Amino acid sequence: MKVLGIAGSPRRGGNTDTLLAEVLRGAAEKGAETKTIVLSKLKYVSCQHCDACLEKGICKINDDMQQVYKELAEADVIVLASPMQFMGITAEAKAMIDRCQALWAKKYVLKVPPLEPVKERKGFFVSVGGRKVPNLFESALVVVKTFFRIINVTYTGDLLFTGVDEKGAVAQHPSSLQQAFLAGQKLVTE
Numbered sequence: 001m002k003v004l005g006i007a008g009s010p011r012r013g014g015n016t017d018t019l020l021a022e023v024l025r026g027a028a029e030k031g032a033e034t035k036t037i038v039l040s041k042l043k044y045v046s047c048q049h050c051d052a053c054l055e056k057g058i059c060k061i062n063d064d065m066q067q068v069y070k071e072l073a074e075a076d077v078i079v080l081a082s083p084m085q086f087m088g089i090t091a092e093a094k095a096m097i098d099r100c101q102a103l104w105a106k107k108y109v110l111k112v113p114p115l116e117p118v119k120e121r122k123g124f125f126v127s128v129g130g131r132k133v134p135n136l137f138e139s140a141l142v143v144v145k146t147f148f149r150i151i152n153v154t155y156t157g158d159l160l161f162t163g164v165d166e167k168g169a170v171a172q173h174p175s176s177l178q179q180a181f182l183a184g185q186k187l188v189t190e
C-alpha cells in the first residue's frame with residue numbers, strides 16, 4: 001500500500017506539514033509505504049491551456065509535474081495538504097491540480113483511464129485556516145473533491161481546522177495531531 005502525501009503549503013514545517021506528517025506516520029505504523037512530495041520545492045508552471053494533452057493525454061510541458069503524474073499513478077492513497085489562502089487552496093496546490101488537465105483529457109476526451117494501472121485509490125484532504133468562520137473550507141472542498149473525482153480517486157474524508165494561524169499553532173489544537181495519526185491508520189486499514 002503506497003500513500004502519497006502532497007504538501008501544498010509554501011511554509012516548510014508549518015501547520016499542514018505537521019498534520020500531513022502525522023497522517024503519514026499513522027499510515028506507516030500500519031505498514032504502508034509513504035512518500036511526501038513538497039510542491040514548493042518542485043519547478044513547474046500552471047496549465048498553459050495549449051490543448052496538446054487533448055491528443056494523447058500527455059502534458060507536453062517537461063517540468064517536475066512529469067514526476068508528479070508518476071507518483072499519482074503509483075499511489076493507492078493520496079493525501080493532499082494545503083492551508084487556506086484567500087479562501088482557497090494555495091497557488092502551488094491549484095497549479096498542480098490544473099496540470100491534471102492532461103488526466104482530464106485522458107478520461108473525458110480519449111476515454112481511457114486517467115491513471116494507470118487502474119486500481120481503487122483513496123483521496124484525503126488536510127487543511128487549516130487562520131480564521132474562525134463557518135464554511136471556511138467550502139471553496140477548497142469543491143476544488144479538491146473535483147480533482148479527486150476527475151482522476152478517479154475516491155474522496156474518503158478530510159481533517160479541517162479553523163483558527164490555526166501561527167506556525168506551530170496546530171500542535172495547540174486539542175487532539176488535532178492524534179486525529180491526523182488515526183486518520184492515517186484508518187486510510188490504510190479500512
Ligand SMILES: Cc1cc2nc3c(=O)[nH]c(=O)nc-3n(C[C@H](O)[C@H](O)[C@H](O)COP(=O)(O)O)c2cc1C
Nearest residue numbers: 009011014015016083085086087129130131164165
Ligand atoms: C497569502 C495568505 C493567505 C491566507 N488566506 C487565508 C484565508 O483566506 N483564510 C484563512 O482562514 N486563513 C488564511 N491564511 C492563514 C493560513 O491559512 C494559516 O496561517 C495557516 O495556518 C497556514 O498553514 P501552513 O503553516 O500549513 O502554511 C492565509 C495566509 C497567507 C500567507
